[in-house]
Amino acid sequence: MDSNETIVTGQIVHLRKLSKKMMFVDIIANNDISDSQSEDNNCLRKNLVFKFWDLASCMWDKTNRGDDKLHHGDIVQFHGTWHKDLFSVRDYTFINKWSDISKDNTAFKPIPPINNKHKSTQESNIPCKYFVNTGKCETTNCAYLHETNSKKLKSSRNNYVQERIQRRILEHEIQFDDESISSEKNGLHPATKRCEEFTNWLVNQYGDDYLRSGIILDVAGGRGDLAFELAVKRGYNCQIVDPRPQKLKRWQVKLLKKNPDLKSPVHHTRMFDKDFFQNVNLDVKDVKLIIGMHPDEATECIIDIGLLYCIPVSFVPCCVFSALFPNRRLSSGDQPTSLPEFIQYLCEKSSNIQIKSLPFIGRNQVLFSMPNSNNFYKEGET
Incomplete structure (x- = not known):
């Protein structure tokens, strides 16, 4: 002490x-x-x-x-x-x-600090960010403006959101060496475009011929947006692995109806583990790439199974879920609890894992390995 x-x-x-x-x-x-x-x-x-x-x-x-x-x-x-x-x-x-x-199991009512500042003319023109976001503020004698006019409040909320978006864009732009990333043509895309941008990157990184030479497994594919981009729009044999059933969006259903030759990607409603290939009667040699866009709890499974069967992987980590995996340890002995620490933990599994930043807002770092590496393990591993 x-x-x-x-x-x-x-x-x-x-x-x-x-x-x-x-x-x-x-x-x-x-x-x-x-x-x-x-x-x-x-x-x-x-x-x-x-x-x-x-x-x-x-x-x-x-x-x-x-x-x-x-x-x-x-x-x-x-x-x-x-x-x-x-x-x-x-x-x-x-x-x-x-x-x-607590005698009657009632929740304790928080007691926020009293704000003793008196509103000045300048302060009163600054919107309260809590009131802008939620329409209420629990701060006593708050020194900031609580706009009651619905139109002005909506305008303040829109301005607040745009300012946050601009801050996030600036934070992401420093990841890129190419100054043209900030231009209108090559700029950062919204999170809604992340599957499209990831697909573009996969094609550029691995090549069209390689991706068409076998099966691409989209692990924890959720609604199947990434697999839809690869299988329906690009024509690759991309299959979803997720215990939850696929749920197509309205525009995806319309696209399939207008184009009867197109088919939804195959969906394996099961967990992704070392017995997956045997359970679905799939030859490991036919799988050319394992991918994942924000695969949550399945993130570590992607890299572990890729290493086990020497299959290239490419995935964008999102949540850490450190409480669900308390035995994870960095080489230093510390438990990874933040995303940067989790990424470091995943990279420590193999010296052949590379990192690249993708041009969309949000968690956008892709970890990947290439098919020309015969052995993805670190030197000395068996």
Whole structure:
């Protein structure tokens, strides 16, 4: 324990989760809760922060999932250090959980901090982002504008969304060395175009002849948008692997009706595992590529089975699901809980896995291997 480390105890009255990197917690000593709505509210409160980049890799899961998840009303003992008026948490233990002390099982009503700022002319013209997004704001004496005119509110919401889109575009553009990516012709595409862009990239990367030489397996294909692009629009033998049945969109149904020669891709309604090929009576040698667009829990299966049978893979990871896979470990011994850590974990499985950024907004990094690598395993692996 750090010599400067101390302990603070109180009841959680407000939680603010900014991201997977930081979370703020406001507590009030249990015997002061009755006075928490007074003007001295901010004096009674203690402000705590979880800086997850400085904590053990399992701490984010602990605070947000499972039996140790923090809830409003919980009485908790926090261990950490003070930095001016802010307490940095290292770990915590429960004194009492709200679910145990609540008499009638009612939810604890959060107590947000009182905003003592007086509205200035300049501040009153700035829209409240909470009110713009949800139509309500729980901040007491909020210093920002709450527009009640429905037309102006709609306009504010549209402007807010466009500003966020522009910020995301700028964040994505730094992934590309080619300056022309920001031009109108070659710019970033919306997330709705991700399957089309992924298909274009697959054709350019692997070549038309190679993709037509066998079967492409689209793992966790969901509604089948990616397989539809490859099988129906491009004519490749792309088959879906997903326990959920395929659900075509209206425009896809119309396209198939107008073109009776076109057929929906084959759909295998089962899980993708090492016994998949035997269960569906499919020759492994006929499979030329395993792909996935945001395949969720099946992401690791794609690369593991590709490595097992020496089949090239190409997939775009999305969610980490670290709580579902607690045994994952980086070479450093840490558990991967963020997407960059998860991508690093997947790349550590083989030295032949490459990374490329695709030109669409959202999680757009594709991990892939090429068919000219006879052995996808790391040196020394068997």
